Amino acid sequence: MIYLKEIKVKTDGQEDLLYITDDAETAETLRSEGEAVLVYLHPGNAGQDFSRFLFAVEDPEELEPEYVERVYRRLKGLPWHILETPRCLIRETTPEDVEDFYRIYSHPDITKYMEGLYPEVEQEKQYVREYIEKVYTYYGFGVWTVVEKESGAVIGRAGLSCREGFEDPELGFIIGVPWQRKGYAREVCRAVLAYASAALEFTKVQALVETGNAASLELCRQLGFHRDSEVTLNGREYYLLLKELPG
Secondary structure (H helix, E strand, O other): OOOEEEEEEEEOOEEEEEEEEOOHHHHHHHHHOOOEEEEEOOHHHOOOOOOOOOOEEOOOOOOOHHHHHHHHHHHHOOOOEEEEOOOEEEEOOOHHHHHHHHHHHOOHHHHOOOOOOOOOHHHHHHHHHHHHHHHHHHHOOOEEEEEEOOOOOEEEEEEEEOOOOOOOOEEEEEEOHHHOOOOHHHHHHHHHHHHHHHOOOOOEEEEEEEOOOHHHHHHHHHOOOEEEEEEEEOOEEEEEEEEEOOO
């Protein structure tokens, strides 16, 4: 007998269904119809090919609502809502955010201490699509988009990444010039660090800040980072800062 279950999912004011099945043919049919499908794996279907499906569970009757919503969002191409602060929503980045990023990065103060975007908008959008697939989906975290809740405006980016050659996850942040000096960066970074500890169970986070970037160095000091060493990357000098997170 084929197992097939429908779970109602409400996202952004809309209600839809997430299907759970243990049959590969049924799963393929549902997916071809544009439905979100979660695979149920058990000894009885071990010989079936589910390699084309992103998500699978072994106990479909014990799913947390947050997990169900996040699976549905990923399969439907909707961003995960990561966390909220009093003034901001932090969510996964989408290709639609790229236009706002170009406006933020157009100010010379932003790119003074940070790499710019791709020369062409479509190149950056393709990078975001690949980032969603290869980073968000694989790691479950990354650098996210910061939205001001009152206006709905994209005001920056913040999150966590893994830098090649370093052991600890890295905090990164950028707030557009019109929203600077209003406490947004401190508010958002504190929330990201709390999320890193509580949700991701990280015990230590690093930050790499150019030695001349006094504003970011002061913010990291306020966030509880301490200076560990100096490093050179691509000919530029950085302080490696570390912060222990509560267990």
